[in-house]
Structures are given as structure tokens and as C-alpha cells.
Amino acid sequence: MPEQKVSLPAKLINGGVAGLVGVTCVFPIDLAKTRLQNQQGARVYSGMLDCLTKTVRMEGYFGMYRGAAVNLTLVTPEKAIKLASNDIFRQYLSHDGKLPLWGEILAGCGAGTCQVVVTTPMEMLKIQLQDAGRLVAQRSDPVSASAPAPTGSQAVQPGHTTTYRPSGLSITLELLRTKGFKGLYRGIGATLLRDIPFSMIYFPLFAKLNAVGRKGDLHGNLRDRASFLQSFMAGCAAGSVAAVTVTPLDVIKTRIQTLQKGVGEDSYRGIIDCTRRILSREGLLAFLKGATCRALVIAPLFGIAQGVYFLGIGEHVMELLG
Template sequence: MEQVENKKAKQFNVFPKIINGGVAGIVGVTCVFPLDLVKTRLQNQTIGPNGERMYTSIADCFRKTIAAEGYFGMYRGSAVNILLITPEKAIKLTANDYFRHHLATDEGVLPLSLAALAGGLAGLFQIVVTTPMELLKIQMQDAGRVAADDRAAGREVKKLTAWGLTKTLIRERGIFGLYKGVGATGVRDVTFSCVYFPLMAYINDQGPRKSDGSGEAVFYWSLVAGLLSGMTSAFMVTPIDVVKTRLQGDSEKKFKGIVDCVNKTLKEEGVKAFFKGGLCRVMVLAPLFGIAQMFYFLGVGEMILGIEQKKSV
């Protein structure tokens, strides 16, 4: 069980936490987006009848993407991701803190089961933003790979924009077209958050504290805690992320749902397919959450609003 400050001793200020989460998300995703693009393309590519594939490794994907699309091609789809990562991270990080604050006992103790529940609820809340954000991001990220296939086959290459894609999805499927793959997204994010947040809190509590009396860990330890927790959680949910990515990308074959995607992938590509891009995913999420968690705990929102930062639950 985690020992925390008596929750009656202070109020939970939501607004500065939202600012912290938004800033943390923007900084984090800007740093790691090129790796995320590589992860998406590795997960979405399939093996040809003779074992041929477009990308043979992370480095090969980087090299071919930059050669074909330039350095800024590594940020394809980043605009919509950066735009929506602000509310996504604000919801996720703030909701976790909020539920931890209210689920802790009057003595300031948060059992592991309730810490996992707080994380899971945060993951559930975030899918309202995460699902459309990742749907648009994945299809924009994968557009370069699809375009290369079309050029090789002599087909017309269609220019894809986030706004054009959004209008097409809404026109063809209504607003719910933006929530394609919501089931897999929910399973992934809830599972990830149930593991990540309790582990993050535990590791963060073991490190050195600031000398300002806030009780917070020093900034570099929050970075370490986020890195280790993000790495562990990312690896554990990689198979779910592969399924989600394929359901939302769906460029080469049509899947009827999570079970159909699992069955077809297993039958055609084997168990290893569920760990495609796994290393890259760990390389993306470990620094993303490390950087985001560090900036979240820096208390930018409290500084802007002139609020004294106290230890979070």
C-alpha cells in the first residue's frame, strides 16, 4: 500500500493539473514522434508471399522514410497529434491524480488495488480523445508507406490531409467513424494505465525529494520513474497495440473486429506479429512518459497561476 499525504489536508486543484498535463503532452510527443511514426509503419506492414517486406528494421524504416519524404516526413500526422495530445494527456494525468486523491483513505493510504483502479479509470476517460487522435495519426503516418506501394504498382497517389480524412470519415460513417477501433483502444489504454500509474507512483516515491518542502521527487527522478514505468507497461500491452493499430489502419485487409484481427494475424503471420514494432513502441513510450511525467511534476500550471505546489496524492 502507498503512503500518501492526508487528503483532507489540502484541496485538489484541477485547473493547474490540466495545464501541466497539456504542456507535458506537447513536449513529450514532439520529442518522440519520429519513433512513433516508425512504430506505426512497422506494425502495419505485412509480409509478402515470398517473405518480402518494405522495412527490415527500425533503422531501415528511418532511412527509407527520410530518403522518400525528407526529414519532415518523420512528422507526418504530427499536427493532429500535437493538437489533440493536449486534452488527451491533460485528461489522463489529471484524472489519475483526481481518482487517487479521492480513493485514498482518510489516513492517506492508497491500496495497490485502488491505485490500479484510479489508473484504469484515467485510461477509460482518455479514450474519448485518444481514439480519434490515434485513428487520424495512424492513417496519416501510414500514408507514406501506402503511397510508396501505389507508386511501385503504377497506381495514382492520393494526397491525404488530416482535415480531408476527418471529413471523409464523418461523411461516410458519421461522427462515430472517428471512433473506429475504440474497443481495442479502450482495452489497451485501461490495461496500460492500470500497470503504469501504480508502478510510476511506487518508483517515484523511492527517489530523493526536493528541498522546498513540497514532498515532490526531484525532477530527474520523475523522469527515471516515467521511463521505467512506461517501458514496462508499453511492452506488456504491445500485442493489444498491434491489434488496435491494424484495426485503425486497415489499409491492406479488412477486419471485422478485435477477435477477427487476432485470428487472421495469428493464422497468417504467427505469434511474432503481435510484437511487431514492440521495441520501437518501448522506445517511444518510455521517453514520452518520462518526459511528460517530469514536466507534469514541474508544476508549470501552478507557477502560471501563482499556486503553491504541494505533494500530490
């Protein structure tokens, strides 16, 4: 059976809808992940549940959704690019409807590379908004506040107000004013270092899991469409494996992209400097900070994304429009 031609507009719609649904469901856990990964030395939060409990107590229910507006605005093009480009690369690399493993990995690599144009500024802004509450909580904690600041740290000074809550727009304007357009792309190297291996693991693994139990023709081409449940579970499983695998790279990326540091916290000059400082000051286990949160974010996020994606909402929309 010849492989169906990819409809780019439909894939973009599918990816966008999938991203919106997924992010809305898991954003509070993603906020906890960011705050846990940024902790250095004295801890404000002992774990994910403690972080979410303290966030609600100090900032209210909607405090768990700080940065969600930026994420929801940019996740549509980000997920659309990621999922659609993977489909396009897979189609391009296929021969007679068959795609070898190296082709699946290469397609994932291409998808991870393409998405970074949106992912980097999206996460750059999101991280600042998510971490603002942690800095306030740290300044109100006498133990954390008394920690000495290491050389090179851009710490929050005691005289500065700790109740300021930046907005995505104010951060964007400040970055453009002080750093120019490249300021929004701080950490792009670390983002590529995380997203390319993630996609190289995720997409081939998802394709294999999504094909389990499905019937094929004499040439090995799948004839039936995956069910929503199978796509959802395959997305969850593949997402969890890929997310945990690249967590050390995500920690590095988060630290580099965090502009304002708390008392006693390091700032970094790049990927190598960040890796060296984390290893020397916090040990190997620091590279796994937020691993549980990350798995709990990525698993349902990609499960929902793939489930919605394979429902073909975009194709139905294009039919109505056409």
C-alpha cells in the same frame, strides 16, 4: 500530513504542456512503429532505422512528422485528461492519505477509460497520415506490388495514384460524410483494450518508483517532492514496462484503425477477427511488431510528461493568473 487538494486547472495545464513536449521529441519513432506494425507479408522496412532512413529519403525530413499536427493538437487534452483524472481518482480513493495497491490500479483504470474519448479519434487520424508513406513505398516496390491480395482486403489498386498525401481535415470530412461521427471512433473497443491495462500497470508502477528513497512521516505520507530526474526516470521505466506488455493489443488496435490497406494486406471485422487473422497468417511474433519502437516512444514520452508534470508548471501559471 493531509494530502493537498488537486487543482484541476493546474493539472490540465501540466498534462497539456507535458504532452506537447513529449510528442515533439518522439514522434518520428512513433511513425516508424505504426508503419512496422502495419506491414504484412512482403516487408518495405526491415526495422526502425531502415524505416526512418527510407522515410527521409523518399519524403524528406518532415516526412517523419506526418500526422504530428493532429497529434500535437489533440495530445494536450488527451494527456491532460489522463494525468489529471488519475490524480483525481487517486485522491478520491485515498483514505487518510494512504492508497492501497487496488486503489492505484483502479485509479489507473479510470484514467485509461477517461482518455479514450480523445485518444481514439486522435490515433484514428494520426495512423492514416503516418501510414500513407508506407503505402506509397509499397506500391513502388515490385516485390510488394506483386503480392496477391487476400479475400476481404481493401488493397490499394494499381490504377490509383500513389502520390496522394491525405490531410487530417480531408480524412475527418470523409469519415463524417461516409460513416458519421462514429467513423472517428472506429477501434474504440481496441483502444480501451490497450489503454486500460496500460494505465493499470503504468500509474501504480510509476508511483512506487517515484517514491523510492523519499522520506515519509510517521503515517507513511511522503514529505518531500520528487526531483525532476527521479520523476523522469520513473516515468521512463514504468512507461517501458507498460508499453511492451500491451504491445500485442496496440498491434491489433493499429491494424483495425488503418482504413486503407496495401497490396496483399488484410482488413478486419473486429478484435477477434483481427487476432485470428494475424495469428493464422503471420504467427505469434507478429503481435510484437513495433515493440522496440513503442518502448522507445513511451519511455521518454512519459518520462518527459511526468518530469514536466511534477515541475508544477500549471500551479505557477495559476498563481500568475490568480
